[in-house]
Amino acid sequence: MQLMMRGRRGSARGHGRAWLAVAFFALYSAPTLTGVLPEDTAEGLYDHYSGDDQVIEGKTWLIRKKFGDKFDVQYSRATDVVSGASVDVRITGASPYIEQRTEDNVSMQYLHDKTTYTVGFIHSYEPDYTSNTTTYSVSQDMFGDLTTVSMTYKREWDDIFKMIKECGTSASPCPADDFVKVHDPAFGRKRMDERSYGFGLTQILSRNAILAINYDLITDEGFISNPYREARYLDPTVARGWSLEPEIYPGTRTSNAIGGDFKYYLPYRAAVDLQYRYYEDTFGVHAHTVQLSYTQPWRNWTFDASARYYIQSQADFYSDLFPFAGSQNFVTSNQDLAAYHSYSFGVGATYQFGIPHAPWIERSTANIRYDRLMTDYQNFRDWLLANPAAGINPGEEPLFSLRANIYEIYLSLWF
Amino acid sequence: MLAALHAARAAARASARLPRARRALSLALAAGSVAVALAGCSPIQPWVKPYQREHLADPIMSFDRHPASSAYLDHVYAVRQAARGGTGAEGGGCGCN
Numbered sequence: 001m002q003l004m005m006r007g008r009r010g011s012a013r014g015h016g017r018a019w020l021a022v023a024f025f026a027l028y029s030a031p032t033l034t035g036v037l038p039e040d041t042a043e044g045l046y047d048h049y050s051g052d053d054q055v056i057e058g059k060t061w062l063i064r065k066k067f068g069d070k071f072d073v074q075y076s077r078a079t080d081v082v083s084g085a086s087v088d089v090r091i092t093g094a095s096p097y098i099e100q101r102t103e104d105n106v107s108m109q110y111l112h113d114k115t116t117y118t119v120g121f122i123h124s125y126e127p128d129y130t131s132n133t134t135t136y137s138v139s140q141d142m143f144g145d146l147t148t149v150s151m152t153y154k155r156e157w158d159d160i161f162k163m164i165k166e167c168g169t170s171a172s173p174c175p176a177d178d179f180v181k182v183h184d185p186a187f188g189r190k191r192m193d194e195r196s197y198g199f200g201l202t203q204i205l206s207r208n209a210i211l212a213i214n215y216d217l218i219t220d221e222g223f224i225s226n227p228y229r230e231a232r233y234l235d236p237t238v239a240r241g242w243s244l245e246p247e248i249y250p251g252t253r254t255s256n257a258i259g260g261d262f263k264y265y266l267p268y269r270a271a272v273d274l275q276y277r278y279y280e281d282t283f284g285v286h287a288h289t290v291q292l293s294y295t296q297p298w299r300n301w302t303f304d305a306s307a308r309y310y311i312q313s314q315a316d317f318y319s320d321l322f323p324f325a326g327s328q329n330f331v332t333s334n335q336d337l338a339a340y341h342s343y344s345f346g347v348g349a350t351y352q353f354g355i356p357h358a359p360w361i362e363r364s365t366a367n368i369r370y371d372r373l374m375t376d377y378q379n380f381r382d383w384l385l386a387n388p389a390a391g392i393n394p395g396e397e398p399l400f401s402l403r404a405n406i407y408e409i410y411l412s413l414w415f
Numbered sequence: 416m417l418a419a420l421h422a423a424r425a426a427a428r429a430s431a432r433l434p435r436a437r438r439a440l441s442l443a444l445a446a447g448s449v450a451v452a453l454a455g456c457s458p459i460q461p462w463v464k465p466y467q468r469e470h471l472a473d474p475i476m477s478f479d480r481h482p483a484s485s486a487y488l489d490h491v492y493a494v495r496q497a498a499r500g501g502t503g504a505e506g507g508g509c510g511c512n
Contacts, residue, residue: 041482049491058487076482076483078486078487144460146461146462207471255499255500265475278501279497283497287496287498289498295475297475310492312497312498337497369484408484408488410481
Protein backbone atom coordinates (compact mmCIF):
# COMPACT_ATOMS: atom_id res chain seq x y z
CA MET A 1 0.00 0.00 0.00
CA GLN A 2 2.72 2.38 0.92
CA LEU A 3 4.44 1.85 -2.39
CA MET A 4 1.21 2.05 -4.28
CA MET A 5 0.24 5.28 -2.58
CA ARG A 6 3.60 6.74 -3.47
CA GLY A 7 3.08 5.90 -7.09
CA ARG A 8 -0.29 7.52 -7.15
CA ARG A 9 0.89 10.56 -5.32
CA GLY A 10 3.68 11.00 -7.76
CA SER A 11 1.35 11.01 -10.70
CA ALA A 12 -0.94 13.55 -9.10
CA ARG A 13 2.08 15.70 -8.27
CA GLY A 14 3.42 15.47 -11.79
CA HIS A 15 0.26 16.85 -13.36
CA GLY A 16 -0.20 19.33 -10.56
CA ARG A 17 -3.97 19.39 -10.81
CA ALA A 18 -6.33 17.88 -8.34
CA TRP A 19 -8.90 16.74 -10.88
CA LEU A 20 -6.32 14.73 -12.70
CA ALA A 21 -5.35 13.06 -9.46
CA VAL A 22 -8.97 12.16 -8.85
CA ALA A 23 -9.31 10.69 -12.32
CA PHE A 24 -6.07 8.80 -11.82
CA PHE A 25 -7.35 7.27 -8.61
CA ALA A 26 -10.65 6.36 -10.14
CA LEU A 27 -8.87 4.52 -12.92
CA TYR A 28 -6.50 2.66 -10.66
CA SER A 29 -9.19 1.63 -8.29
CA ALA A 30 -11.52 0.18 -10.87
CA PRO A 31 -12.14 -3.49 -10.11
CA THR A 32 -10.57 -4.74 -13.33
CA LEU A 33 -7.37 -2.78 -12.88
CA THR A 34 -4.39 -3.65 -10.78
CA GLY A 35 -1.93 -1.97 -8.42
CA VAL A 36 0.95 0.22 -9.52
CA LEU A 37 4.65 0.17 -8.86
CA PRO A 38 6.51 3.16 -7.41
CA GLU A 39 7.80 5.93 -9.63
CA ASP A 40 11.24 5.94 -11.21
CA THR A 41 13.49 7.77 -8.76
CA ALA A 42 17.12 8.70 -8.29
CA GLU A 43 18.57 10.13 -5.07
CA GLY A 44 22.02 11.24 -4.01
CA LEU A 45 22.66 11.96 -0.33
CA TYR A 46 25.57 13.30 1.68
CA ASP A 47 25.40 12.84 5.44
CA HIS A 48 27.57 13.94 8.33
CA TYR A 49 27.37 12.72 11.93
CA SER A 50 29.45 14.14 14.75
CA GLY A 51 29.17 13.28 18.42
CA ASP A 52 31.22 11.77 21.24
CA ASP A 53 34.55 12.35 19.43
CA GLN A 54 33.25 10.31 16.53
CA VAL A 55 32.75 11.66 13.02
CA ILE A 56 30.96 9.67 10.33
CA GLU A 57 30.67 10.96 6.80
CA GLY A 58 28.59 9.10 4.27
CA LYS A 59 27.26 9.13 0.76
CA THR A 60 24.24 7.23 -0.55
CA TRP A 61 23.13 6.73 -4.14
CA LEU A 62 19.73 5.26 -4.87
CA ILE A 63 18.06 4.52 -8.18
CA ARG A 64 14.70 2.90 -8.83
CA LYS A 65 13.57 1.99 -12.33
CA LYS A 66 10.50 0.29 -13.73
CA PHE A 67 10.64 -2.12 -16.63
CA GLY A 68 7.15 -2.23 -18.04
CA ASP A 69 4.18 -2.07 -15.68
CA LYS A 70 4.99 -5.16 -13.68
CA PHE A 71 8.68 -5.17 -12.90
CA ASP A 72 10.78 -2.77 -10.87
CA VAL A 73 14.42 -2.76 -9.73
CA GLN A 74 16.01 -0.66 -6.97
CA TYR A 75 19.68 -0.33 -6.23
CA SER A 76 21.42 1.73 -3.58
CA ARG A 77 24.99 2.06 -2.39
CA ALA A 78 25.87 3.65 0.94
CA THR A 79 29.41 4.42 2.04
CA ASP A 80 30.35 5.55 5.54
CA VAL A 81 33.76 6.68 6.70
CA VAL A 82 34.04 6.42 10.48
CA SER A 83 36.71 8.33 12.40
CA GLY A 84 37.19 7.62 16.09
CA ALA A 85 35.31 5.18 18.29
CA SER A 86 32.47 5.33 20.78
CA VAL A 87 33.32 5.97 24.43
CA ASP A 88 33.17 2.39 25.72
CA VAL A 89 35.46 1.24 22.92
CA ARG A 90 37.88 4.13 23.51
CA ILE A 91 38.07 3.23 27.19
CA THR A 92 39.43 -0.19 26.37
CA GLY A 93 42.53 1.50 25.02
CA ALA A 94 41.64 1.32 21.34
CA SER A 95 43.38 4.06 19.38
CA PRO A 96 41.37 6.38 17.15
CA TYR A 97 40.98 4.90 13.68
CA ILE A 98 39.45 5.47 10.29
CA GLU A 99 37.25 2.77 8.86
CA GLN A 100 34.98 2.53 5.85
CA ARG A 101 31.70 0.66 5.54
CA THR A 102 30.07 -0.01 2.19
CA GLU A 103 26.54 -1.30 1.78
CA ASP A 104 25.03 -2.45 -1.52
CA ASN A 105 21.31 -3.03 -1.58
CA VAL A 106 19.44 -4.40 -4.57
CA SER A 107 15.81 -5.40 -4.69
CA MET A 108 13.33 -6.40 -7.37
CA GLN A 109 9.58 -6.10 -7.29
CA TYR A 110 7.07 -7.96 -9.40
CA LEU A 111 3.47 -6.86 -9.52
CA HIS A 112 0.73 -9.35 -10.32
CA ASP A 113 -2.80 -8.03 -10.09
CA LYS A 114 -2.97 -6.62 -6.54
CA THR A 115 -0.08 -8.63 -5.20
CA THR A 116 3.51 -7.37 -5.07
CA TYR A 117 6.41 -9.77 -4.65
CA THR A 118 9.80 -8.41 -3.55
CA VAL A 119 13.15 -10.12 -3.41
CA GLY A 120 16.21 -8.28 -2.14
CA PHE A 121 19.85 -8.73 -1.27
CA ILE A 122 22.03 -6.53 0.95
CA HIS A 123 25.79 -6.83 1.22
CA SER A 124 27.63 -4.76 3.81
CA TYR A 125 31.38 -4.74 4.16
CA GLU A 126 33.74 -3.38 6.81
CA PRO A 127 37.27 -4.66 7.37
CA ASP A 128 36.08 -6.39 10.55
CA TYR A 129 32.41 -7.04 9.76
CA THR A 130 30.83 -8.59 6.68
CA SER A 131 27.11 -9.05 6.39
CA ASN A 132 24.85 -10.61 3.74
CA THR A 133 21.08 -10.36 3.94
CA THR A 134 18.35 -11.76 1.74
CA THR A 135 14.83 -10.40 1.88
CA TYR A 136 11.58 -11.92 0.68
CA SER A 137 8.33 -10.01 0.89
CA VAL A 138 4.79 -10.24 -0.40
CA SER A 139 2.08 -7.61 -0.08
CA GLN A 140 -1.58 -7.70 -1.05
CA ASP A 141 -4.04 -4.86 -1.59
CA MET A 142 -7.58 -5.65 -0.59
CA PHE A 143 -10.99 -4.21 0.35
CA GLY A 144 -11.11 -1.72 -2.49
CA ASP A 145 -7.46 -0.82 -1.93
CA LEU A 146 -8.22 0.47 1.55
CA THR A 147 -6.04 -2.17 3.15
CA THR A 148 -2.64 -3.61 2.35
CA VAL A 149 -1.21 -6.59 4.17
CA SER A 150 2.46 -7.50 3.83
CA MET A 151 4.69 -10.27 5.12
CA THR A 152 8.48 -10.22 5.10
CA TYR A 153 11.15 -12.78 5.84
CA LYS A 154 14.81 -11.79 6.15
CA ARG A 155 17.83 -13.97 6.63
CA GLU A 156 21.20 -12.48 7.52
CA TRP A 157 24.65 -14.06 7.79
CA ASP A 158 27.43 -12.05 9.44
CA ASP A 159 31.17 -12.69 9.77
CA ILE A 160 32.92 -10.83 12.57
CA PHE A 161 36.66 -10.25 12.91
CA LYS A 162 38.84 -8.30 15.28
CA MET A 163 41.45 -5.91 13.92
CA ILE A 164 44.84 -5.51 15.57
CA LYS A 165 47.82 -3.37 14.76
CA GLU A 166 50.86 -5.08 13.32
CA CYS A 167 54.14 -3.69 12.07
CA GLY A 168 54.28 -3.77 8.28
CA THR A 169 58.07 -3.93 8.27
CA SER A 170 60.71 -5.83 10.18
CA ALA A 171 62.08 -2.63 11.72
CA SER A 172 62.32 -2.58 15.48
CA PRO A 173 60.96 -0.51 17.06
CA CYS A 174 58.26 -0.18 14.42
CA PRO A 175 58.01 3.32 12.91
CA ALA A 176 54.63 4.89 13.61
CA ASP A 177 53.78 5.11 9.91
CA ASP A 178 54.42 1.42 9.30
CA PHE A 179 51.66 0.00 11.46
CA VAL A 180 48.97 -1.85 9.53
CA LYS A 181 45.69 -3.30 10.72
CA VAL A 182 45.16 -7.01 10.27
CA HIS A 183 42.68 -9.60 11.49
CA ASP A 184 43.55 -10.95 14.92
CA PRO A 185 44.35 -14.66 14.40
CA ALA A 186 43.67 -15.38 18.07
CA PHE A 187 40.12 -14.06 17.69
CA GLY A 188 39.59 -15.77 14.35
CA ARG A 189 36.27 -15.48 12.56
CA LYS A 190 33.01 -15.49 14.47
CA ARG A 191 29.57 -16.01 12.98
CA MET A 192 26.23 -14.44 13.70
CA ASP A 193 23.00 -15.47 11.97
CA GLU A 194 19.79 -13.50 12.08
CA ARG A 195 16.25 -14.34 11.05
CA SER A 196 13.54 -11.74 10.85
CA TYR A 197 9.80 -12.22 10.40
CA GLY A 198 7.73 -9.15 9.66
CA PHE A 199 4.04 -8.40 9.29
CA GLY A 200 2.64 -5.09 8.09
CA LEU A 201 -0.83 -3.63 7.75
CA THR A 202 -1.61 -0.30 6.11
CA GLN A 203 -5.17 0.97 6.41
CA ILE A 204 -6.91 4.02 4.96
CA LEU A 205 -9.09 5.22 7.81
CA SER A 206 -10.77 8.19 6.19
CA ARG A 207 -10.23 10.58 3.31
CA ASN A 208 -7.68 12.40 5.52
CA ALA A 209 -6.14 9.68 7.66
CA ILE A 210 -4.00 6.62 7.09
CA LEU A 211 -2.51 4.16 9.56
CA ALA A 212 0.38 1.68 9.22
CA ILE A 213 1.17 -1.04 11.74
CA ASN A 214 4.38 -3.07 11.58
CA TYR A 215 5.44 -6.02 13.68
CA ASP A 216 8.90 -7.62 13.57
CA LEU A 217 10.21 -10.68 15.32
CA ILE A 218 14.00 -10.88 15.02
CA THR A 219 16.17 -13.64 16.36
CA ASP A 220 19.99 -13.72 16.45
CA GLU A 221 22.26 -16.64 17.06
CA GLY A 222 26.04 -16.74 17.37
CA PHE A 223 28.56 -14.06 18.30
CA ILE A 224 26.26 -11.20 19.28
CA SER A 225 28.67 -9.04 21.27
CA ASN A 226 31.32 -6.62 20.05
CA PRO A 227 34.95 -7.81 19.93
CA TYR A 228 36.28 -4.44 21.09
CA ARG A 229 34.03 -3.90 24.08
CA GLU A 230 34.85 -5.07 27.59
CA ALA A 231 33.02 -5.11 30.90
CA ARG A 232 34.24 -3.10 33.91
CA TYR A 233 34.68 -4.43 37.43
CA LEU A 234 35.97 -3.07 40.72
CA ASP A 235 39.68 -3.70 41.18
CA PRO A 236 41.30 -2.15 44.26
CA THR A 237 44.71 -3.47 43.19
CA VAL A 238 45.09 -0.78 40.50
CA ALA A 239 45.37 2.98 41.00
CA ARG A 240 42.24 3.91 39.03
CA GLY A 241 40.17 1.37 40.99
CA TRP A 242 38.74 -0.65 38.10
CA SER A 243 39.78 -3.15 35.44
CA LEU A 244 38.26 -4.74 32.36
CA GLU A 245 37.20 -8.27 31.51
CA PRO A 246 35.85 -9.67 28.22
CA GLU A 247 32.15 -9.21 27.56
CA ILE A 248 30.12 -12.41 27.62
CA TYR A 249 26.71 -12.41 25.92
CA PRO A 250 24.12 -15.16 25.66
CA GLY A 251 24.35 -17.06 22.38
CA THR A 252 20.89 -16.00 21.23
CA ARG A 253 18.74 -12.92 21.27
CA THR A 254 15.10 -12.66 20.22
CA SER A 255 13.23 -9.40 20.00
CA ASN A 256 9.67 -8.29 19.34
CA ALA A 257 8.81 -4.83 18.07
CA ILE A 258 5.43 -3.42 17.13
CA GLY A 259 5.04 0.05 15.71
CA GLY A 260 2.17 2.23 14.57
CA ASP A 261 2.35 5.21 12.23
CA PHE A 262 -0.71 7.47 12.01
CA LYS A 263 -0.73 10.22 9.41
CA TYR A 264 -3.37 12.93 9.11
CA TYR A 265 -4.00 15.56 6.46
CA LEU A 266 -4.82 18.95 7.96
CA PRO A 267 -7.44 21.21 6.34
CA TYR A 268 -4.91 23.87 5.25
CA ARG A 269 -2.69 21.40 3.33
CA ALA A 270 -0.25 20.21 5.93
CA ALA A 271 0.37 16.78 7.42
CA VAL A 272 0.96 15.58 10.93
CA ASP A 273 2.48 12.18 11.65
CA LEU A 274 2.47 10.35 14.98
CA GLN A 275 4.57 7.21 15.43
CA TYR A 276 4.89 4.88 18.37
CA ARG A 277 6.91 1.69 18.80
CA TYR A 278 7.14 -0.79 21.65
CA TYR A 279 10.17 -3.08 21.83
CA GLU A 280 11.23 -5.92 24.10
CA ASP A 281 13.84 -8.66 23.85
CA THR A 282 15.22 -11.68 25.66
CA PHE A 283 18.09 -9.57 27.04
CA GLY A 284 15.47 -7.90 29.23
CA VAL A 285 15.45 -4.60 27.34
CA HIS A 286 12.11 -2.80 27.04
CA ALA A 287 11.91 0.36 24.97
CA HIS A 288 9.34 2.92 23.86
CA THR A 289 9.75 5.29 20.92
CA VAL A 290 7.43 8.19 20.15
CA GLN A 291 7.86 10.55 17.24
CA LEU A 292 5.76 13.49 16.14
CA SER A 293 6.38 15.05 12.72
CA TYR A 294 4.86 17.96 10.89
CA THR A 295 5.05 18.78 7.17
CA GLN A 296 4.12 22.15 5.75
CA PRO A 297 4.33 22.99 2.04
CA TRP A 298 4.69 26.61 0.95
CA ARG A 299 4.99 27.50 -2.75
CA ASN A 300 7.93 25.49 -4.09
CA TRP A 301 9.09 24.64 -0.59
CA THR A 302 8.18 21.88 1.83
CA PHE A 303 9.26 22.22 5.45
CA ASP A 304 9.53 19.36 7.91
CA ALA A 305 9.93 19.35 11.67
CA SER A 306 10.07 16.35 13.98
CA ALA A 307 10.57 15.51 17.64
CA ARG A 308 11.49 12.00 18.78
CA TYR A 309 11.65 10.53 22.27
CA TYR A 310 13.20 7.17 23.07
CA ILE A 311 13.51 5.42 26.42
CA GLN A 312 14.84 1.95 27.25
CA SER A 313 15.53 -0.17 30.30
CA GLN A 314 18.84 -1.95 30.80
CA ALA A 315 19.66 -5.50 29.80
CA ASP A 316 19.48 -8.08 32.61
CA PHE A 317 23.23 -8.70 32.51
CA TYR A 318 24.33 -5.08 32.14
CA SER A 319 26.29 -3.24 34.78
CA ASP A 320 28.45 -0.19 34.63
CA LEU A 321 30.65 -1.67 37.36
CA PHE A 322 30.64 -5.35 38.34
CA PRO A 323 31.78 -6.13 41.93
CA PHE A 324 34.60 -8.44 40.82
CA ALA A 325 35.84 -10.33 37.76
CA GLY A 326 33.68 -13.26 36.71
CA SER A 327 30.84 -12.22 39.00
CA GLN A 328 28.16 -13.42 36.51
CA ASN A 329 28.02 -15.89 33.66
CA PHE A 330 26.93 -13.09 31.28
CA VAL A 331 28.46 -9.63 31.60
CA THR A 332 28.36 -6.44 29.56
CA SER A 333 29.06 -2.77 30.11
CA ASN A 334 27.93 -1.86 26.59
CA GLN A 335 26.36 1.59 26.78
CA ASP A 336 23.73 0.59 24.20
CA LEU A 337 22.35 -1.92 26.74
CA ALA A 338 22.27 0.57 29.64
CA ALA A 339 19.14 2.37 30.80
CA TYR A 340 18.78 5.76 29.13
CA HIS A 341 16.48 8.13 27.38
CA SER A 342 17.10 10.10 24.26
CA TYR A 343 15.57 13.16 22.61
CA SER A 344 16.07 14.22 19.04
CA PHE A 345 14.77 17.20 17.11
CA GLY A 346 14.94 17.57 13.38
CA VAL A 347 14.15 20.25 10.80
CA GLY A 348 14.29 19.96 7.04
CA ALA A 349 13.53 21.92 3.91
CA THR A 350 12.82 20.72 0.38
CA TYR A 351 12.88 22.96 -2.68
CA GLN A 352 11.22 21.73 -5.86
CA PHE A 353 12.61 23.01 -9.13
CA GLY A 354 12.69 22.20 -12.81
CA ILE A 355 15.78 21.27 -14.77
CA PRO A 356 15.95 22.97 -18.18
CA HIS A 357 16.88 20.88 -21.22
CA ALA A 358 15.98 17.66 -19.40
CA PRO A 359 12.35 17.01 -20.29
CA TRP A 360 12.65 13.37 -19.19
CA ILE A 361 12.94 14.56 -15.56
CA GLU A 362 9.41 15.12 -14.31
CA ARG A 363 10.50 17.03 -11.25
CA SER A 364 13.43 17.40 -8.91
CA THR A 365 14.03 18.53 -5.35
CA ALA A 366 17.00 19.77 -3.35
CA ASN A 367 16.79 18.88 0.32
CA ILE A 368 18.57 19.74 3.51
CA ARG A 369 17.95 18.32 6.98
CA TYR A 370 19.44 18.75 10.44
CA ASP A 371 18.86 16.53 13.50
CA ARG A 372 20.11 17.02 17.03
CA LEU A 373 20.40 13.85 19.12
CA MET A 374 20.66 14.09 22.91
CA THR A 375 21.06 10.95 25.01
CA ASP A 376 21.31 10.91 28.79
CA TYR A 377 22.43 7.64 30.35
CA GLN A 378 21.01 6.68 33.72
CA ASN A 379 23.61 4.06 34.65
CA PHE A 380 26.55 4.49 32.31
CA ARG A 381 29.31 6.70 33.68
CA ASP A 382 32.28 8.45 32.14
CA TRP A 383 34.84 5.89 33.33
CA LEU A 384 37.83 7.96 32.29
CA LEU A 385 37.05 10.45 35.05
CA ALA A 386 37.56 7.90 37.84
CA ASN A 387 40.41 9.05 40.06
CA PRO A 388 40.38 7.62 43.59
CA ALA A 389 43.35 9.81 44.58
CA ALA A 390 41.20 12.87 43.87
CA GLY A 391 38.19 11.41 45.66
CA ILE A 392 36.32 10.22 42.53
CA ASN A 393 35.89 6.50 43.09
CA PRO A 394 34.68 4.08 40.41
CA GLY A 395 30.90 4.25 40.27
CA GLU A 396 30.92 7.90 41.36
CA GLU A 397 31.94 9.47 38.05
CA PRO A 398 29.47 11.80 36.33
CA LEU A 399 26.88 10.05 34.18
CA PHE A 400 27.73 9.97 30.52
CA SER A 401 25.70 11.88 27.97
CA LEU A 402 25.87 11.96 24.19
CA ARG A 403 25.22 15.04 22.07
CA ALA A 404 25.32 14.52 18.34
CA ASN A 405 24.64 16.63 15.25
CA ILE A 406 23.40 15.00 12.07
CA TYR A 407 23.34 16.82 8.74
CA GLU A 408 21.95 15.62 5.42
CA ILE A 409 22.03 17.25 2.01
CA TYR A 410 20.44 15.40 -0.87
CA LEU A 411 19.03 15.67 -4.34
CA SER A 412 16.00 13.72 -5.57
CA LEU A 413 14.88 13.25 -9.17
CA TRP A 414 11.70 11.64 -10.50
CA PHE A 415 11.69 10.59 -14.13
CA MET B 416 -24.08 -39.80 18.60
CA LEU B 417 -26.63 -40.65 21.27
CA ALA B 418 -24.40 -39.22 23.93
CA ALA B 419 -24.17 -35.99 21.96
CA LEU B 420 -27.95 -35.82 21.68
CA HIS B 421 -28.30 -36.35 25.41
CA ALA B 422 -25.78 -33.62 26.06
CA ALA B 423 -27.63 -31.23 23.75
CA ARG B 424 -30.95 -31.94 25.48
CA ALA B 425 -29.33 -31.45 28.88
CA ALA B 426 -27.95 -28.12 27.68
CA ALA B 427 -31.40 -27.11 26.41
CA ARG B 428 -32.96 -27.98 29.76
CA ALA B 429 -30.28 -26.00 31.55
CA SER B 430 -30.89 -23.09 29.21
CA ALA B 431 -34.59 -23.21 29.97
CA ARG B 432 -33.78 -22.81 33.63
CA LEU B 433 -31.71 -19.66 33.00
CA PRO B 434 -33.14 -16.42 34.22
CA ARG B 435 -34.86 -14.39 31.53
CA ALA B 436 -32.14 -11.74 31.37
CA ARG B 437 -29.40 -14.30 30.75
CA ARG B 438 -31.49 -15.95 28.05
CA ALA B 439 -32.00 -12.60 26.38
CA LEU B 440 -28.27 -11.98 26.47
CA SER B 441 -27.58 -15.42 24.98
CA LEU B 442 -30.07 -14.75 22.21
CA ALA B 443 -28.52 -11.38 21.48
CA LEU B 444 -25.06 -12.92 21.30
CA ALA B 445 -26.30 -15.64 18.98
CA ALA B 446 -28.03 -13.10 16.75
CA GLY B 447 -24.86 -10.99 16.70
CA SER B 448 -22.77 -13.99 15.72
CA VAL B 449 -25.15 -14.83 12.88
CA ALA B 450 -25.10 -11.22 11.69
CA VAL B 451 -21.29 -11.12 11.70
CA ALA B 452 -21.14 -14.45 9.87
CA LEU B 453 -23.59 -13.21 7.21
CA ALA B 454 -21.72 -9.92 6.85
CA GLY B 455 -18.58 -11.90 6.14
CA CYS B 456 -20.27 -13.39 3.09
CA SER B 457 -21.04 -10.02 1.49
CA PRO B 458 -18.29 -7.91 -0.12
CA ILE B 459 -16.96 -5.06 2.03
CA GLN B 460 -17.65 -1.71 0.45
CA PRO B 461 -14.78 0.81 0.58
CA TRP B 462 -15.84 3.62 2.87
CA VAL B 463 -13.39 6.00 1.19
CA LYS B 464 -14.17 6.01 -2.51
CA PRO B 465 -11.35 6.31 -5.03
CA TYR B 466 -12.42 9.84 -5.96
CA GLN B 467 -12.22 10.83 -2.27
CA ARG B 468 -8.51 10.04 -1.91
CA GLU B 469 -7.11 13.30 -3.23
CA HIS B 470 -5.65 14.31 0.14
CA LEU B 471 -4.13 10.89 0.70
CA ALA B 472 -2.48 11.19 -2.71
CA ASP B 473 -0.71 14.41 -1.79
CA PRO B 474 3.06 13.83 -1.57
CA ILE B 475 3.13 15.26 1.95
CA MET B 476 1.08 12.23 3.07
CA SER B 477 3.71 9.73 1.98
CA PHE B 478 5.16 7.62 4.80
CA ASP B 479 8.56 7.71 3.13
CA ARG B 480 9.10 10.71 0.88
CA HIS B 481 12.86 10.30 0.70
CA PRO B 482 13.91 6.64 1.04
CA ALA B 483 17.67 7.28 1.11
CA SER B 484 17.34 9.81 3.91
CA SER B 485 14.98 7.73 6.04
CA ALA B 486 17.16 4.63 5.60
CA TYR B 487 20.16 6.65 6.80
CA LEU B 488 18.39 7.99 9.89
CA ASP B 489 17.07 4.51 10.73
CA HIS B 490 20.64 3.23 10.61
CA VAL B 491 21.87 6.05 12.87
CA TYR B 492 19.32 5.12 15.51
CA ALA B 493 19.68 1.35 15.09
CA VAL B 494 23.41 1.33 15.87
CA ARG B 495 23.06 3.53 18.96
CA GLN B 496 19.93 2.12 20.55
CA ALA B 497 18.98 -1.41 21.49
CA ALA B 498 15.54 -1.32 19.84
CA ARG B 499 15.21 -2.60 16.30
CA GLY B 500 12.37 -3.40 13.90
CA GLY B 501 8.77 -2.27 13.96
CA THR B 502 9.36 0.57 11.51
CA GLY B 503 9.06 -1.20 8.18
CA ALA B 504 12.67 -0.26 7.35
CA GLU B 505 15.51 -2.59 6.48
CA GLY B 506 19.28 -2.46 6.51
CA GLY B 507 22.38 -4.50 6.91
CA GLY B 508 25.81 -4.54 8.45
CA CYS B 509 27.05 -3.10 11.68
CA GLY B 510 29.01 0.16 11.57
CA CYS B 511 28.56 0.14 15.31
CA ASN B 512 31.96 0.52 16.95
